[in-house]
Amino acid sequence: MVPAQGRRFCGEHAAQEEENGKKRIPCPLDSKHTVYEDLLQKHLRKCNSREKPKPLYFAEDINAGLKEATELPEEKVSVSALSKEELEDLIRKLKKASNGIKSILKDQTCSHHALQEALSDPRNGDAAFKHLKQQASILGNMERLNLLGTKRCFVEFGAGRGKLSHWVDIALQDAKDVHFLLVERATTRYKVDGKHRKNSFERLQVDIQHLCLNKVPVLVKEKLPTVGIGKHVCGSATDLALRCLVETYANFCEDDRRESPSAKRRKSDGTSAALDNSSDTCSKSVAENQSPVAGIVIALCCHHRCDWRYYVGREFFTALGLGATEFNYFKRITSWATCGMRDSSPQTSRIETESDEQGSEAEEHDPPDKHMECTSDSLQGLLTTEERKRIGQLCKLLIDHGRIEYLQQRGYDAVLQYYTDPSVSLENVLLTAVPHQSSLPHSTS
Incomplete structure (x- = not known):
């Protein structure tokens, strides 16, 4: 200087x-x-470091769930520190807990005409092509569930540059009354949402943990059903997003519907109770006995970044006799499914993983951190490469199944499926959920 x-x-x-x-x-x-x-x-x-005013939709820890007083703090556990007997006991618990869970997911690899031109453009490299295939499949699954249409508010969690909302907007073409909320806690460069003018794009720079959707001005004003979407929503961000939609937002809308003046009994003199035009809450779909959350489509990833404090499947784990200790081991073992446990150096394995799953958009996926056992040195002779990979996949499936149980208990038809080939991304599982007996109109895209 x-x-x-x-x-x-x-x-x-x-x-x-x-x-x-x-x-x-x-x-x-x-x-x-x-x-x-x-x-x-x-x-x-x-000073640029001064505390900024909190937005209207900020509500501290609103999606964090209930914190139990007896909850043990998370410890930095290491699978490599376990003895052979302890590791075998942990694997036995995993297999017992996984009994009855469908381990073979249905292949729902789809595509969408909105991305055909980009997919056939030779100027796109291999990394861009992989991201486009994933986005096309996500849009195809949204169309299959009749979630692409007019009068929607699409909430993209972990939006990054906003590519997924970008393609949803293109797929909808000239659809009316469509809004996009792009949730991202970090400042992002090279955003694509600024290129769109015909539909409303708004960025919410807030951690999902503190996002109160029913206070977002566009939802208050337009009162549209919401569709939660996300491509590679890492770790506990998925749990926070699910709680944000089906607990914080949907429950608030349901409470408001029951308490709204239109739902009250007529007065004894035969006149109707006056309508409160200042009601500032949920979508018209609630008044029509539809769920305020029309659907959820999230591509899962980075299970090693899950956190027991925020995990929505804690009740599911507890019913199986498992707790925070087992969860913390299982989430670390999930890295065995994606790092490959190849017979190569740690540096080579790391490079291959990032190349396979991240491409050029590092914002969308975090590789396993230094605490994950992604090399075979510490487990040499105990498990084969294929056994470790299978156990890692089983850990991911168990954690994801807890999320499915959580959604099903709250009135959603929730499913896990493969949405792309492992050669495109090793994180190739898509979570979809729509309300039971949904009366959503068919797609008009």
């Missing part, structure tokens, strides 16, 4: 310089930069 004119030090080392007796001190909001002591109050009012 170059010192400013008349200065001895650059901005990085300005704290060592005193001008006319003025002293520089670290900023109390962010110690990485300094400020003149006598100008501190002025600086605090405009």
Whole structure:
């Protein structure tokens, strides 16, 4: 860095310089930069590290679930630290808990005409082609479930650059009354939603854990059924998204429907109770005895990033005699299914995994972190490569089945299926859910 004119030090080392007796001190909001002591109050009012005002739809921990007082804190457990007997006992528990769960998922690899031109464009490289195939299949499954149509609000969780909403918008063509909410906690570069004008695109920069959908202005105003979508919603973000839709939002809308003036009995004098036009809550679909959540389509990934505190299938695990300890081991073993446990160096395995699953869009998928046992060294001689892969897949299936049970208990027809080939992505499982006996209209896309 170059010192400013008349200065001895650059901005990085300005704290060592005193001008006319003025002293520089670290900023109390962010110690990485300094400020003149006598100008501190002025600086605090405009410092980029100051706390920003919370948006209307921010409600702290609203989707975090109930935190039990007796809950044990998550520990950094290592599968490689287990003895042979302990590992065998853990695998026995896994297989016993998985009895009765359908381990072979149906192949629902689909496509959609909206992406045909992009899929046939030779200018797209292999990485882009893999992402396009996944997006095409997600759209195809949405069309199969009659979720592509008019009068919808699509909520994309973990939106990143907004590519999935981009293709949904193209698939809908000139559909009316369509809105998109792109939920992403991080600031994102090269967003594609800014290119769309005919439909409403709005970004919600908030962690899903704190997102209160029934306070989002567009849902308050337009009162449209919502469709939750996501491509590679990592780990516990999936659990937070499910709770956001089927608990926080749907339950609020149901409560409002029961309490709305139109649902009240007529007054004793025969006149109807006055309607409260200021009611600010859920969609018209609730008034029509439809679910405010029209459907959910989420491509799952990164089970090693799940968290017992937020997991929606805790009741399912508890019923099987499992708890936080087993869950924390199982989530780490899920990496065996995607890292391949190849007979190669850790660096090679990591590169192959990222190449297979991430492509050029690193925002959409996180590789297993350093705590995951993705090499065969620590387990040499105990399990074969294929056995480890199968056990990893079984752990993923058990965790995902807890999510299915959670949705089914709340009135949804929820299913797991393969939506793309493993050569396209090793994270190739799609979770779909629609309300029981859904009266959604057929697609008009």
